Amino acid sequence: MVLRILRLLGTLALLSSCAAAAAPMAGPQTPAPSAPLTADQVITRVEAMNALRAEKLQGYSSVRTYRLELHGLFSKKAEMVVRADYRAPDTKKFTVLSEHGSHAVLNLVFRRLLRAELDSMHPQDQEHSAISLENYRFRLVDHYRTGSHEFYVLQAEPKTKGEFLFAGRIWVDAADFAVTKVDGQPAVNPSWWTKSTDFSRIYEQVGQFWLPESNHSVTKVRIFGTAVLTIHYEDYRITPAPVVAALPDEPAWAPGAALGSIAAP
Numbered sequence: 001m002v003l004r005i006l007r008l009l010g011t012l013a014l015l016s017s018c019a020a021a022a023a024p025m026a027g028p029q030t031p032a033p034s035a036p037l038t039a040d041q042v043i044t045r046v047e048a049m050n051a052l053r054a055e056k057l058q059g060y061s062s063v064r065t066y067r068l069e070l071h072g073l074f075s076k077k078a079e080m081v082v083r084a085d086y087r088a089p090d091t092k093k094f095t096v097l098s099e100h101g102s103h104a105v106l107n108l109v110f111r112r113l114l115r116a117e118l119d120s121m122h123p124q125d126q127e128h129s130a131i132s133l134e135n136y137r138f139r140l141v142d143h144y145r146t147g148s149h150e151f152y153v154l155q156a157e158p159k160t161k162g163e164f165l166f167a168g169r170i171w172v173d174a175a176d177f178a179v180t181k182v183d184g185q186p187a188v189n190p191s192w193w194t195k196s197t198d199f200s201r202i203y204e205q206v207g208q209f210w211l212p213e214s215n216h217s218v219t220k221v222r223i224f225g226t227a228v229l230t231i232h233y234e235d236y237r238i239t240p241a242p243v244v245a246a247l248p249d250e251p252a253w254a255p256g257a258a259l260g261s262i263a264a265p
Contacts, residue, residue, distance in 0.1 A: 058240070062235055068227065081098045090121045125164075137159060156184070162188070181203070199218075
């Protein structure tokens with residue numbers, strides 16, 4: 001039974017990785033003018049901007065810290081620090097930098113989380129888990145300004161009971177049309193043992209891209225207690241895009257123009 005509980009956390013973490021964006025800025029909220037866009041118009045722009053950013057992103061590296069605490073009938077703790085390397089369009093590599101705590105959590109949860117993320121890189125899986133008009137129905141529930149940032153808040157309801165879909169709310173930056181935060185619950189209960197699961201995903205701006213900053217999920221398990229999983233992302237290094245360099249006295253488009261090299265991150 002303990003193995004069942006640990007395995008469901010892999011589904012939870014993969015579920016909560018299906019968005020893109022940056023966190024709403026802290027500070028007092030002031031009413032913004034009446035929302036100029038409908039929910040569907042906002043998501044249409046989000047989809048277009050996500051596609052544009054994905055096309056430009058050549059790759060990145062980052063350092064993640066995974067922490068899990070099980071409280072209740074069984075108490076376990078573990079932490080793993082991992083370097084992640086991504087290369088467009090669908091290649092990831094993970095290197096474990098350090099780990100300590102429960103071997104069961106390290107091997108049956110964290111390593112399975114990494115494997116599940118690698119498996120989710122297939123384009124078809126990305127489409128099935130994307131925040132899009134194809135996968136969700138959206139409703140505008142708020143529109144406000146915090147400091148110099150303006151946000152749309154949308155209620156998202158999945159159109160199907162997909163394994164990696166959720167029900168909840170998303171925050172969208174009105175300038176960049178990036179999803180900045182996702183709060184919700186799985187569309188499908190991962191297991192009978194799971195009483196409830198709540199997750200919150202926040203993103204940060206890294207150059208012109210929006211990448212995960214933190215993930216926090218709380219799963220209440222029948223009989224056994226509560227599992228709290230956190231993932232913190234830091235030390236992002238973006239791979240520069242290839243640069244086209246012109247030969248002396250030739251325009252950049254001339255036949256034989258040399259391609260510049262990609263600098264190391």
